[in-house]
Amino acid sequence: MAERNDISDLLAFIGREGHWRERLQEVVAEHLMPALEEFEIDQDGLADLLGEQWSGVLWGCGFEDFLSQRYEDGNIVDLYLKRRGWKETALNREYFAALRDGPVSLYEVSDVQPGASMVLRDLLSDAPPVTVREKSATRTLKQWDRIAVRVMAERDHHIISGALLPFRAEAVDFLLAGLRDALKLKKRDALRLTCEQLMGSAPIFTTAWLFIEIDRALTPAEPQFTNSDGDDVLFHDMRFSLTSGVTQRKVAEQLDRVRDFFPEGAKFWNWLAARKKRGSKASGGIMLDAEMEGATVLGSLELKGKTLLVTVNSAERAVKVEALIRSVAGDLLKSPLTTVRTVDQMRADQSHVGPREGADEIPPEIARQLMQDHLDKHYRETLDAPIPALGGKSPRQAVRTASGRKKVVEWLKYLENGSARPADGPIAEYDFGWIWDELGLRELRGWRA
Structure with a gap:
């Protein structure tokens, strides 16, 4: 009997059906080829460049898109469940159906509970945020990360699909520009996509991610x-x-x-x-x-x-x-x-400077408190300092207008996400909550289902 979310029997079925196997290869190629052709590399070179771990994820992006495709002779999930669905658990059948009907979208991560759950807010629709049960991804994702993934309801909760791409800020910009271009939307038009539009745009997500990641890998930027x-x-x-x-x-x-x-x-x-x-x-x-x-x-x-x-x-x-x-x-x-x-x-x-010994050595808890105090002082002064990202206004000045409040929220998310990147240490542990409170933005800090 198949395990939950086990796709092995489905893959074996596709492999035996020649024309469906070819269709899968075509969809995967649609996800990968624009970037491979642009950077003149093949799939082996892509694995060498980005790492083997991404090969499976990228293939999964194409595979999950393939499961949603409707051809003249039907859909592969419908066909498989009709012929072989009796072999699958009820949860597996529901999972395949959810992949068939659920589009990929861009989500903002918040309220991460490592090894347990996270809250995802869809940035491309007005759907309410949902709490997702997830073990592995929540151990690496941080507050305000952006990810492309499929979110699916499962019984009384939500889960995510296996193909998850973490989007850097520049990849987000590249994706949004690509979606606007593909859907012929003007820059001032709100980017709110229907399920059907998202379904048809799946390769754009993979392409946008690949263009940025390949470019970074080929020309790693030295920090200035x-x-x-x-x-x-x-x-x-x-x-x-x-x-x-x-x-x-x-x-x-x-x-x-x-x-x-x-x-x-x-x-x-x-x-x-x-x-x-x-x-x-x-x-x-x-x-x-x-x-x-x-x-x-x-x-x-x-x-x-x-x-x-x-x-x-x-x-x-x-x-x-x-x-x-x-x-x-x-x-x-x-x-x-x-x-x-x-x-x-x-x-x-x-x-090369060794740790200080004896009385000169600062206990870790004291060093941590000193860093926390320093960050408190630094950010308190920053609230009244001109910030280029806020048009040269201080955060206190910017929050006085609706447009300024949006910019301050994005600026705070950028600060908080950047500080959370190190896995440990006082900076990663720093609580920005007081800043949101100080600026009257507490209600905009997190979303819960």
């Missing part, structure tokens, strides 16, 4: 790191030796005269921006900068022995900070010796 000035990040460690006879106190007195050098003790200064940057040179890369008291930390200065140590994260800031230091203490310091490190070199240096 910039600071809030838009400068490329290159860490500059500058060592100014004190000239003969000069004391630390003398240098400190002169550094205290620089308006943007804020002392933390007698021998340490933070170089802070006079005002918040608005990212006039902002790029699409990863922005590396810290904030303190509502201002950007441009660098740090510290007196150690007979040396003034200065650290900044770009060549442009190195030039500026040297000019500031020279303007007040030029005759007290020698020309600096500068070490330049990339982000990768900085990471490598940090990885």
Whole structure:
């Protein structure tokens, strides 16, 4: 007797029916060939490029689409159930029928309960969100992920099909553009598809996913790191030796005269921006900068022995900070010796530093709390900071309009989803709920069936 959701007997039946086997191959090819031809690779090359684990999933996308096809001589599920349905369990018969009648769609994931369930909201229809029972996928999916899959009712609950594709943000954009083009919809038209339209668009989902994933695999993007000035990040460690006879106190007195050098003790200064940057040179890369008291930390200065140590994260800031230091203490310091490190070199240096021992080692629970406190402070300041994704408005300003609220919701989902990507650690555990509450968006954070 077949197991629940076991397709082995159905596959054997298709294999014995020559014209149905050919039709299955044609539908699978419809899902795969546009991308394979565009990137000039074959199916073996696709497996090598993306990994064997995706070969079965991609074939499954075509197979599930094939089960829904109606030909002049009928549908394969109807034919199989008529001839061999007596061999299948009631659940299996229901499962095949649900695959026959259920379209693939794009869903947003929320309320993930690992190993148990998740809530899926259909982004291409006005259907209410549903809670899906699922064990394996819920162990890897995170809040606000987007997935293409078939959702099916099973007795008193919902399940998903086996062919699930996780969609990156760029794949979502590619898919939506492809659907609009295929259905001849204008950009301003609401993308709300009927079941019939979704049924006919199944290959577009696979193609959109493949185009993005193959492109990423062939040309892996190196992350571009910039600071809030838009400068490329290159860490500059500058060592100014004190000239003969000069004391630390003398240098400190002169550094205290620089308006943007804020002392933390007698021998340490933070170089802070006079005002918040608005990212006039902002790029699409990863922005590396810290904030303190509502201002950007441009660098740090510290007196150690007979040396003034200065650290900044770009060549442009190195030039500026040297000019500031020279303007007040030029005759007290020698020309600096500068070490330049990339982000990768900085990471490598940090990885070779062993854990601190004894009293200097911070207990994990304390380190975790410190990180949580830092994130609280950072995001609280961010609520009043201009955000490029919000049209240069702060989140508090943007939520005052209906269109702004939608942008803030998407921005919050992006933050929350990105933070959840690491599997463990304090960032993954961070609860963004207070931010939704603070902005009056709690009712938009989650959907339940």
